[in-house]
Amino acid sequence: MSDSPRALADLPYAEYLERRSALPECDDSADCALFDGVEATDLAVKGVRFTECAFDALRTTASSFQSSHFSEVWVHGSQFVSGTFADTSWQNSELVTSSFAGVEMHGVTFRRVVFHNCKFDSVNFRSARMRDVTFADCVLRDTDFGGASLERVSVTGSELAGIKLDHATLKDVDLRGATRLSIASGTERLGGAMITPLQLVELAPVFARALGVLVRD
Template identity: 90%
Template sequence: MPECDDSADCALFDGVEATDLAVKGVRFTECAFDTLRIIASSFQGSQFSEVWVHGSQFVSGTLADTSWQNSEVVTSSFAGVEMHGVTLRRVTFHNCKFDSVNFRSARMRDVTFADCVLRDADFGGASLERVSATGSELTGIKMDHVTLKDVDLRGATRLSIASGTERLEGATITPLQLVELAPAFARALGVSVRE
């Protein structure tokens, strides 16, 4: 991996395993990352443009304040990773898992989560525009103070919102999803439902 304030162009990072790695503020352009295992490491403030990530694991550590554009992430997992303040533009995630990932204050535009699992992800204060979740499971997600525009959740195979249900303005859901979310909507509105 390049040193801080360096850049990498058209590079392949294959089979890298690292703990406590610090590559803050690095610019990656047209790079490929294959079968990485990165633990408790920091990429804070780094930029990823036209990159491809495959079969990689990110455990704890931070990708906070990073920017990603025109990129694809495939069959990868993120567990306990700090991604607050991340900027995603034209990014597709295929068959990825996000477990307890902090997306607070993230900015996402033209982002697709396809066949992904997002468990206990926190989108508090995030801005999502033209984001979709085709074939994905979203469970226990937090949407407090989120701003949505043209967000399509109809393709989600599971949709469970832990908090912030009242902030779903700007999202499109199916009638069945509406029924499943009805108790959460009632709680958010302070409505008691009793026999």
Template identity: 45%
Template sequence: MPQHVPDRLEDLPYAAHLAPHTGPLRSDARYDTVHFDGGEYADTSAAGATFLECALTGVSLSGVKLRQARFNEVWVQAGRWVACDLADSDWQDSSVVGGVLAGLAAHGSALRRVVFRGCKLEAVNLRAAVLRDVVFEDCLLRDVDFADARLTDVTFPGSTLEEVRLRGAALGGVDLRGALRLDLPDGHQGLRGALISNTQLIELAPQFAHALGITVKED
């Protein structure tokens, strides 16, 4: 897990080596120590591309195809990614700081040692994805689907979870205690292997009771 997530471009260990990007995105391209700054890309394809030690600041992606793309040691700041295809993409040792990720198809993706900080994730499909050592810090996760995914050592400090689905997910070392809100439409489904607080247990008690066929009434 990254011990420190830089908040500024100049704090990146490879900042001095970054070269500005020019031109369109291309499928199967290799981007090594490239800085994408403030560009807007729409309805194009970078499927199968590799991003190594890259920085993306203020970049807007709309309808961009990034299926099977690889992101290794990538820093994303204040981006807006909408309706992009990130299915089967691979993320490692990367950070997403601020910005909006909405309507993303990221099913089957693999995320290892990735930090999301201060982000809004809405209508993100992470079905059957594999997440290991991932942190969602001070994020809003709304209508995020982890169904049939595998989550290992994933934490949510300071984050709000609204309509987050975990049905069929396999959890190991998933710590939900730091979450500010847990709104799980699937109820207890998929929570096996998660760590929750006493307060969260009380909040989820009606769902657990319903699942067990228990009727709770006041005297």
């Protein structure tokens, strides 16, 4: 997948997309569908299988996508407020300039997913499973990764503010590209992550508190 965000026309399935005016209902499926400018509130989209679909300027509030599957999808300029993506699975997908606020994403599975210029505010990623995931130029604020499994996850040009890592498992996680790295809890779970010497210095007070070390002049 490209290091730069793709436009709609760049998608390999762009010419086959058919415009839809509404999201599918529970346990339905959507193949080669374009959801452009769709707005939904309190909608149930549970258990839906999306394959080679594009979402542009989608707006959802308090809607449920629980247990849905997203394969080869592209999400651009979209907003998700509250609601849930719990237990969803995503693979070979790209999300660009989109925001998630107060969204439940516990138990989500990401495989080969790239986030470009996305914002996550008070998002629950507890017990998530992420492998080969990139957060590029993103903001993750008060994001909870408690109990999550992160493998080959990288952060480039992104701000991580007040993230929680309690009981998380990290393997080959590259945090060196973070423009800010602030950990609210779970500092002891950073084993398996790579950080820079400067980040180590900045995190020193947090490590000291986690170890019960008192620093005095």
